[in-house]
Amino acid sequence: MDENVDQSKLPSNEVMLNLAFLTGMEEANKFLPRDDKLQAGAFTEGQAKEIVGRSGCGRGRKGRADGDKEEEVVGRASKLMVPELEEDGASELFDKMMLESYKLRFDAMDELEITMGNITAEKRNKRAARGKQGKREAVDLRGLLLSCAQEVSTGNRQGAGNLLKQIRAHASANGDAAQRLAHCFAEGLEARLAGTGSQVYKSLMAKHTSTMEFLKGYELYMAACSFRRVAFTFASMTIFDAVEGKRRLHIVDYGLHYGCQWPGLLCWLASREGGPPEVRITGVDLPQPGFRPAKRIEETGRALKNCARQFGLPFKFHAITAKWETIHAVDLNIDPEEVLVVNDLFNFNTLMDESLVIDRPSPRDVVLRNIQKMRPDLFIQGVVNGSSGPFFLARFREALFFYSSVFDMLEATTPPESYQRLVLERDMFGQCALNTVACEGADRVERPETYKQWQLRNQRAGLRQLPLKPIITKVATDKVKSLYHKDFVVDVDQGWLLQGWKGRILYAHSAWVVDDTSSDY
Structure with a gap:
């Protein structure tokens, strides 16, 4: 025009x-x-x-x-x-x-496009290099999270604790989308297992x-x-x-x-x-x-x-x-x-x-x-x-799939080293996910x-x-x-x-x- x-x-x-x-x-x-x-x-x-x-x-x-x-x-x-x-x-x-x-x-938009293009090219090069060196053993973090939620829902504290250790060993707040998601949901599972979900959520909300x-x-x-x-x-x-x-x-x-x-x-x-x-x-x-x-x-x-x-x-x-x-x-x-x-x-x-x-x-x-x-x-x-029904395991599964999409979206559109991305995942999506996983009754506000x-x-x-x-x-x-x-x-x-x-x-x-x-x- x-x-x-x-x-x-x-x-x-x-x-x-x-x-x-x-x-x-x-x-x-x-x-x-x-x-x-x-x-x-x-x-x-x-x-x-x-x-x-x-x-x-x-x-x-x-x-x-x-x-x-x-x-x-x-x-x-x-x-x-x-x-x-x-x-x-x-x-x-x-x-x-x-x-x-x-x-x-x-x-700024031009700069962003160049930044993400370079990151994509770097990821392709790393995948090619790994292919030459042999594939690393893949860890199904989402499967581990679902298994851990199953143990939590049945009250098997020992089984849930062992699975949490495995998840923690591979999860990272600064890793790829799957690792960041696992870190976020592990926080919620750990708080629920300890019975401190409401206190942890309130402390997060009280932070400025x-x-x-x-x-x-x-x-x-x-x-x-x-x-x-x-x-x-x-x-x-x-x-x-x-x-x-x-x-x-x-x-x-x-x-x-x-x-x-x-x-x-x-x-x-x-x-x-x-x-x-x-x-x-x-x-x-x-x-x-x-x-x-x-x-x-x-x-x-x-x-x-x-x-x-x-x-x-x-x-x-x-x-x-x-x-x-x-x-x-x-x-x-x-x-x-x-x-x-x-x-x-x-x-x-x-x-x-x-x-x-x-x-x-x-x-x-x-x-x-x-x-x-x-x-x-x-x-x-x-x-x-x-969906957020009264049954924990079904609610956990729904939340996991929802936030999997969100974290995957951020992985595709934001640089991994961005501190602002970390803030978003921690203070926006992370708080909501933790409330869904760790809280019950009136303390669960995400419905x-x-x-x-x-x-x-x-x-x-x-x-x-x-x-x-x-x-x-x-x-x-x-x-x-x-x-x-x-x-x-x-x-x-x-x-x-x-x-x-x-x-x-x-x-x-x-x-x-x-x-x-x-x-x-």
Whole structure:
């Protein structure tokens, strides 16, 4: 696309796509194979245009000059590490992250491509050298982990301990994907065997990852995989359609965390043809430990207000810190003149399910029914696609396969010596895996369900699923293919946009409205 094209002359979907699918790619310092042919294909019959161009607050890749190396992006650090904002300069750094998180550095991307290419070539040379010297004995670490879990489930402490020794002898936090996975799951098995799972998990959660580690880990995750980028695209494009021609927008975000999903959307709305809408975000989060339970969400609100002010966007922010099942429509000051959007991105899997509740609805069903009573114009949901039943061995097996895909993805897209990768595996995925393996009862907060189970839950709660727009599927598929590793998967099933790695579906996205024909309501 010609850089001099007036954005107001472009189709509205095309302008939005310039922003929406380039969200979250910034600060991409690592690991993405890239195709220079960034084309989304035809949006309508007979229309085939480049979608990466000048838009709102950024500049496209096509035809860039030497000094033109930034693009519209935004990211979100949900369930990533928690920085301590009282560090020297942390607040200023947080503002910088929010304001600049939608800029893409193509020089860094070029460097990453070269880095991963060199690593791949080095691995091929090492395999060839080993072939000449004779094959080393392979160790089936996943088989050992499953055998150890079997012994743990039957209470055979001696057998489990012996297997743990074998696993520990071959596992490594700095090894290949299988060794890193084994190290992670061995930690959980050891804690479960010792009966200290809850204490170990709480101690891990109480540790403060430094702000710099948080930011660098965030950068790496956004650069290495497409999962959140596709999630942001799905949400942004869906909200775009809902707010078109409207003057006021209210987003209720469950699990706001650091709010990094929203600066890119705010930037786009600020440059919307016909003037920006008034935007209100209600951030919902759990109270944090300490004397200031709302500290994190208040800091996020301040940073979002600063972003909106920089963009010239009318903006208000309201924070709610409470258990999510206690939040009702009356708490949100809902205005019928606003487009009301409720958003959840990969957070509801931490709500308690039926296994801990007797003779009353589970917290996740209560939350869904409360959302139905809010009567949103849109409920946008992203779920972790997994299974976590009451039986330990089945849950362990499911978690092992899920995280095998995650660690394999990181192996293919990130350098092995990257400290940021280690931080991700330790403080993001490692904590979740340990909680799944080592904790029980209310202490086990990781309780994913399949997207088909969530579909039934939502329907029971009086919600109706919206059809998946073909343009969203096409944009997601084309961009993942052109920007990310070939083994990322984008698919569609029963109105859900699915994401995965090498055929295994890990995440799913859908949009819902109130079903006024529901027999339950």
